[in-house]
Amino acid sequence: MGVTFLHTADFHLGSPLRAVEAASESLAERLQRATHEALRRVIQVALDEDVDFVVVAGDLYDQQARSVYANEFLVNQFERLKDADIPCYVVHGNHDPLGAGAEKLPLPDNVHVFGADDVETVLYPNEDEPEARIMGQSYGSQWESNSLYYHYTPPDTAIPNIGLLHTGLNPDGRRYAPCGPSDLAQKQIDYWALGHIHTPRLVDGAPAAYAGIPQGRNIGETAVGGCLLVDVDAGGDPDIEFVPTSPIVWQEIVVDLGTASTDDDTPLRNLADAEGYLEERMLDLRAADQDSLTDTLPMPVAETDWMPEGFVCRWTLSGRGELCEALDEEATDVLANRLRERSSSASPFVWTESVRDYSAPPLSDLETLVESDEIISELVELSNEIRADDATRAELRAKTGDVWESRTDEEHEDVSEERIALDEERLDDLIDRAVTRSIDELATRSDNAN
Ligand SMILES: [Mn+2]
Structure with missing residues (x-):
């Protein structure tokens, strides 16, 4: 007997996006919308795939004091699941611990929130004819120094056992529910739905995965965002598939002045050369497809018609080359502004977050x-x-x-x-x-x- 469910985590709703506000108000607005749109799409995947249930592995909100807008948005999304009779199981993480704040608007009754005192067990769809057992424990405070995983002990293995855990997966860590892959592997859990790490990841040596953040918030979160569709039998290995959803993809593109060249194969020498070169890279990005954008993900990717609405790019100039002599803070600012004017209205758009210069002048050998x-x-x-x-x-x-x-x-x-x-x-x-x-x-x- 098996179940199919959707695993998601780390929405960080209500995140202030400070780093971006500084660069551009319109981009901040776009990203704020993208964070919500990404979650709306995750819920749409659950509806389209008609999953048995949805699990959320923590950090739904970005801050302990939950934003009311975020709260209302979340209620609306969970209600879409409720209308389709899809239950949802939730643990809270270090950003939204249970002890700190309560929702101003209550979540609909298809949502079960696991408490923070002990590991709780819920049977899907009900106690009389259970098809899966879901175990979870929320954080009660910002730092959870206990190795929560230890008490995830299912009474039997007749139905699939699923564990929801928000963890840094660091056995020596002190803050985020310390544990390692081998700790998780020794429990009789068929699938660990993890949260906290924002890059989609399979855990080596344990039936466990991170779904990642549905929409990256800054240049540190360049992976394509999405959710996981999981299919698991009692005692079997889980089948895991990634579904991309993020409307915006962050990219850091490193340009080595030692090898970069203009159309007529000469090294980049001045700002015009640099602008021409970066424009070409923008065109490359706009021509990217789902395969090329997701090929670094460690799990199979669902075939969808997903394409990002746009990219936010940091161009990092490195290596040695003549162009270095033409670059100072003013020059990189001007370059960034010129690039912004080029492609911010195209589809998909390419917005330049910044141009960073780490290059050095050429040197004789x-x-x-x-x-x-x-x-x-x-x-x-x-x-x-x-x-x-x-x-x-x-x-x-x-x-x-x-x-x-x-x-x-x-x-x-x-x-x-x-x-x-x-x-x-x-x-x-x-x-x-x-x-x-x-x-x-x-x-x-x-x-x-x-
Ligand atoms: Mn976290």
């Missing part, structure tokens, strides 16, 4: 520098000696101690830096970077002196 500049040649020799000398390496490592490194995991919040041991590979990397920077500096200075 290292060999030439070493030959022509005595100081640089000595620096390279010295760095090679350091690299090869075990005693010096040990001394460097002892002096430096642990180093800070930014975390690169996809968790959307609390992305902080953490301290890690300076191993041999990182030490080599540090030496390389120090030498490269010193050579850059020396070469630039001797250029200026000449």
